[in-house]
Amino acid sequence: MSAWLLPDHIADVLPSEARHIEDLRRSLLEAARRYGYELVIPPLLEHLESLLTGTGEALDLQTFKLVDQLSGRMLGLRADTTPQVARIDAHLLNRQGIARLCYCGPVVHTRAATHGTREPLQFGAEIYGHAGLEADLEVLELALDALRAAGLTRLGVDLGDVRVVDAVLDGCPLPPARIARLHAALAAKDAAALAALAAELPPAVRDGLLALPELYGDAAVLAEARRRLPGGERLQRALDDLSWLADRLHERDPLVSVTFDLADLRGYAYYTGVRFSLFGAGGAERQEIARGGRYDEVGAVFGRRRPAAGFSLDLKQLVRLAPAPALRPAIRAPWRDDGALRAAIAQLRAAGETVVCVLPGHEHEVDEFACDRTLVERDGAWVVQPLAAQAS
Numbered sequence: 001m002s003a004w005l006l007p008d009h010i011a012d013v014l015p016s017e018a019r020h021i022e023d024l025r026r027s028l029l030e031a032a033r034r035y036g037y038e039l040v041i042p043p044l045l046e047h048l049e050s051l052l053t054g055t056g057e058a059l060d061l062q063t064f065k066l067v068d069q070l071s072g073r074m075l076g077l078r079a080d081t082t083p084q085v086a087r088i089d090a091h092l093l094n095r096q097g098i099a100r101l102c103y104c105g106p107v108v109h110t111r112a113a114t115h116g117t118r119e120p121l122q123f124g125a126e127i128y129g130h131a132g133l134e135a136d137l138e139v140l141e142l143a144l145d146a147l148r149a150a151g152l153t154r155l156g157v158d159l160g161d162v163r164v165v166d167a168v169l170d171g172c173p174l175p176p177a178r179i180a181r182l183h184a185a186l187a188a189k190d191a192a193a194l195a196a197l198a199a200e201l202p203p204a205v206r207d208g209l210l211a212l213p214e215l216y217g218d219a220a221v222l223a224e225a226r227r228r229l230p231g232g233e234r235l236q237r238a239l240d241d242l243s244w245l246a247d248r249l250h251e252r253d254p255l256v257s258v259t260f261d262l263a264d265l266r267g268y269a270y271y272t273g274v275r276f277s278l279f280g281a282g283g284a285e286r287q288e289i290a291r292g293g294r295y296d297e298v299g300a301v302f303g304r305r306r307p308a309a310g311f312s313l314d315l316k317q318l319v320r321l322a323p324a325p326a327l328r329p330a331i332r333a334p335w336r337d338d339g340a341l342r343a344a345i346a347q348l349r350a351a352g353e354t355v356v357c358v359l360p361g362h363e364h365e366v367d368e369f370a371c372d373r374t375l376v377e378r379d380g381a382w383v384v385q386p387l388a389a390q391a392s
Contacts, residue, residue: 002119010119013316015368019328020319021121025104027149028315032102032125035142040101042084043260044108051083053301058270062109077108081122082270082298082310089128090304099128104315123357124292126166126310128299133241135309136274136294137248143278143290143311144249144256150322152280152289156247160264163238167231168194168208172201182209184246186261186263189213204230216261219246225262241274270295278311280321289321330354330369331384344375344382 006012013021032178052060062079081103089099102125110117117183129133140157144286147155160173165186170178178197185193191213198206208229215221215228246258257279264275265353275293292311299306333345335357345355358368373384 004080007048007118009117011117016324017319018047019368020322020324021315023325024122024150024212024315024318024322028146029102031102031146031149032142032147034137035100035125037102037125037127037142039147040085040103041105042078042088042103044078044106046084048076049059049179050087051076051078053083060109064108064110065160079107079109080312081105081107081124081127082295082312085124085310086299086306087127087302089126089308090299090305092302095128095129101126101128108366113314117264117314119124119316120142120314121316122312124310124312126308128306128308130309131273131296131307133244135307135365136241137245137290139309139311140245140249140318141252143276143292143313144253146313146317147278147280150280150318152318152321154257155253155255155282156259156279158259158261158277158279158288159242159245159274160241160261160276161238161274162265163260163273164225164229164231164235165265167227167235167238168205168212169233170234175330186212187265189263212263215263218259219243219261221262238273242387245274270298272296274309277312277341278313287321288348289318316331327368327370329373330353330356330371331373331375332371332387333357339376341348341377341382346369348384350376 006182018367039269046145048063051063059079064077064079066077067073068075083103087102089095089101093099102123104121104123107120107122109120112118113120115160123146125139125146127139144155167182169182174182182194182197185191185197186209191210194209194213198209201209208231215225216365222243222255226236242260246260249256249258264277273294273296276291277288278290278292279287280289289312290311292309294307294309296307297305300306331348331353333341338386345357350354354369355375356371372387374387375382375384377383
């Protein structure tokens with residue numbers, strides 16, 4: 001086997017894509033900063049029980065595990081950053097009021113995700129300490145601004161709420177394993193499996209569950225849900241919250257498409273209320289690019305149950321949708337053992353210019369920068385002039 005081959009679904013990031021990813025990383029962190037979010041950098045490696053307790057249990061199969069040679073304890077490579085940020089909020093910051101935190105770093109999965117990599121570069125933002133819809137709206141608006149900053153167009157938001165399904169099942173005590181199968185059937189919109197699982201439930205509950213996969217689309221879905229679903233006040237509150245968020249998003253940007261999917265339970269282990277998916281398009285392609293919602297129980301395992309809402313996305317996926325930036329303008333300079341030339345180059349770099357020195361024998365190589373100017377000697381001084389001027 002060749003030593004240079006990488007594991008399946010693990011890949012190097014080469015210069016042009018790496019530069020684009022770094023540009024996106026900076027723009028997303030800057031968008032979060034404008035909303036008042038503070039950057040945290042959790043470790044890639046943690047004790048396994050810290051990563052896989054509470055809502056982290058759903059990540060068990062996606063987490064690489066190894067033994068710490070110092071302590072003998074099991075360690076894990078993080079598959080998601082949210083449990084770590086919840087730990088930071090609960091134990092390291094321990095603030096009584098609002099905490100707005102963001103992060104950007106690699107996560108590692110044992111199996112490839114939808115877009116083919118086992119090493120996503122995860123960006124996310126989370127707000128702790130506020131239970132109202134204002135926090136849900138804030139993270140939604142930040143996520144939309146982040147995608148706009150990346151250059152995506154035709155943005156769309158798909159809204160749901162796990163409380164809808166909880167309300168339909170209210171009063172029907174079921175074993176956790178059966179509830180999990182119901183959630184899986186709903187998420188997959190598997191009508192046959194759903195009918196089999198709901199067959200012995202009370203008629204109103206059964207009919208409500210069977211109706212859920214059909215309840216997706218525009219705002220008319222909410223009116224249809226009020227008519228067809230049981231659940232009483234709990235259901236009405238969830239639908240009212242979805243309507244409120246949709247109205248605010250339309251007020252802010254009428255061009256953003258807002259749809260609803262009341263059977264979408266992906267990430268159910270996390271979410272306790274509103275959940276959303278964001279769609280963006282680069283060129284003709286349109287796909288889900290970010291996901292988030294409310295997860296008020298995420299910090300409970302760390303001894304501090306705090307209201308929380310947030311979202312995350314993968315920069316390696318985003319870079320495939322976002323328009324590529326133009327090459328950075330640069331200055332081409334000759335190489336010569338000349339103190340005045342080296343001083344001129346150093347001065348230009350200190351001023352923020354990119355100066356690419358052409359080493360002897362490599363005068364015609366193509367590089368990753370748009371060298372539109374050159375450094376030439378004129379009357380004993382080194383000056384910058386357009387490349388065209390040199391050619392003439």
